[in-house]
Amino acid sequence: MSLISNLKPGGKFGVPSTESRDPIGFLVAGLNRLAQSDLIDKVGLRRQTEQVVFNVTRTGFKTMTNASRTFAKAGKKGQPGARPAKARSTGVFDLTPTEDEQMLVDLVGEFAEEVVRPAAAEADAACAAPEPLLKASLEIGLPILGLPESLGGVSEERSAMAGTLVAEALAKGDMGLAVATLAPGSVATAIGLWGTDQQQQTYLPAFTADAVPAAALALNEPTVLFDVLSPAATAVRSGDGYVLNGVKSLVARGDSAELFIVGASLDGKPVLFLVESSTEGLSIEGDPAMGVRAATMTKLLLEDVKVPGEAVLGETDGSTYTDCVRLSRLAWCALSLGTAQAVLDYVTPYVKEREAFGEPIAHRQSVAFMVANIAIELQAMRLLTYRAASRAAAGKDFSREVALARRICAEKGMQIGNDGVQLLGGHGFVKEHPVERWYRDLRAIGIMEGTVLV
Structure with missing residues (x-):
């Protein structure tokens, strides 16, 4: 009997109950809902999914970025955002996962085995993750595992260890699909770690709602001898904002992303910028690679992209970028x-x-x-x-x-x-x-x- 089919309900699907606010309870609830749905049978090789597969080639497409969502400004401008608490340390050198972390591994591991692995070969060939699989990853709470409770997430403390275990478990099913499912949560986690109150209140509610936006972290560049700590993309001050120029490569699911975190050089320092897909001057090209193909890798082209001053994520001295x-x-x-x-x-x-x-x-x-x-x-x-x-x-x-x-x-x-x-x-x-x-x-x-x- 499958572990998933034996799980007990833990609250409303997508919203953990008050009795179970930890990541484990949230995932139990999510996987229980997933097991009772027909999503598993729709994913991968079990049934051909009904979707328009966009088969990426080097010159196969070029399009403007997704502009279907407008993020309304909210929160207090200039005020620091909420930060997850540091994990408690026992002072003992012991890397054995805790009981809760091991349960987390088991649950996500079963999702990877029953949903991710069967879909991997077809997704690799199509250079696209099946839509039912992406929806299933949202329903088990992957985008908010790195967010503290105060921001609508499920973590009581910094979740680098839990996130590492989740990424490992998902990649055992398939690395490309793991990247595709983890990309939105990576952006949400970054905003939770370094965002101001205004940035958190503007963007994070979308990640904790039902319609989670696709989002991408764009640091790679297609340049010879690329050094991630010295991006060729540039940011120049212009009035109250900045103008970005450059090309970012290997951006996961860039064709559908509604929010990007872009790395660029500002006054000789690497800095992170929040860029909405509706911003004028953004365009996307296919950027398929040798591996990790299911993540739908793309190039992000920035041509005189104007962003406001509050688009800077974290510090401008390079420290936030380095941590990222x-x-x-x-x-x-x-x-x-x-x-x-x-x-x-x-x-x-x-x-x-x-x-x-x-x-x-x-x-x-x-x-x-x-x-x-x-x-x-x-x-x-x-x-x-x-x-x-x-x-x-x-x-x-x-x-x-x-x-x-x-x-x-x-x-x-x-x-x-x-x-x-x-x-x-x-x-x-x-x-x-x-x-x-x-x-x-x-x-x-x-x-x-x-x-x-x-």
């Missing part, structure tokens, strides 16, 4: 863990069942050692990533920890993907098996900047 980059790198490390775990779980039974010369290939030392090495490297990746996440949640400096985590996840994650293909031999090269897709996705870890954060 670090939290984004932490998210990509978490995504690499889930995908690498999927590789390990797939190749282990394969090498035990696949026979050559009258015996399973797992009996060969070279094969057994390769599988063991995947497990060893994965555990090292997980240890460093969890360490960085725990320090981030506690509000401590985690720059060293996330740098180490990103280095090992980028290097060893790619190696794990390559070894997975190698272990399957000819089967690793064909789309009949998912390992070739995981290999392509894992190569993104050392390249991607922004897009998601925890």
Whole structure:
């Protein structure tokens, strides 16, 4: 019997009850509603979804950005916004997930297994996530996991650790679909961490309502020797506001996004700007990549885009931008863990069942050692990533920890993907098996900047 089908209702779907305001209770309620609906049967390969698949090619489309929503200004101008409390620390070096965090992993993991994994191959081929899957991710509360209760979210304290676990669990289903479902919540989390009262009251109510807007974090740029901390996109002061120019690449779901967080250089410092999709001068182009294709990667073109002075998110000295980059790198490390775990779980039974010369290939030392090495490297990746996440949640400096985590996840994650293909031999090269897709996705870890954060 499925775990999901045994869940008890926890309140109105999409609005946790007063008896269960924690992320676990919220997800239990959401997954219970999801299990009773027909969404699972509509997603992925179980039934062809009724949607207009926009198949992205390098020159396949260019369009103005989505302008269907107007965010009404609200809140007190210039006043600091609400901030999530720091996670409590026991002072003990223990990275074991708490009971609640483990339950969170189990619940999201089941969603990834039953909904995300079956839809992955088709979504990768179409360069688009199925609409029912995106709606299901909203219904289980992914966009507000990083928001404190005072802003309509479900967190009582900073959720970097919980966010890391969620990203890992989703990526075990598929990295591309994980990025597609996490992108809106990443923008909401950023506004919760650094937004002013006016910014929070203007934008966050949309993320806690039923019609959650698609949103994107745009830091990548298509330039040679790109340095995320020195963006080529520029912001110039003009009257009471700013004028933005530049190109941002690998922007998830940019074709449908209604709000962007854009990184640009202001007076030589990297700064984040909130840019609504209806702003004049924005346009979108397809930007498909080798991997993470289900996230519908696009280019965001900014041509004399005028934004008001209150569009600046956080500080203008580069500190907020740097924190954003670090939290984004932490998210990509978490995504690499889930995908690498999927590789390990797939190749282990394969090498035990696949026979050559009258015996399973797992009996060969070279094969057994390769599988063991995947497990060893994965555990090292997980240890460093969890360490960085725990320090981030506690509000401590985690720059060293996330740098180490990103280095090992980028290097060893790619190696794990390559070894997975190698272990399957000819089967690793064909789309009949998912390992070739995981290999392509894992190569993104050392390249991607922004897009998601925890």
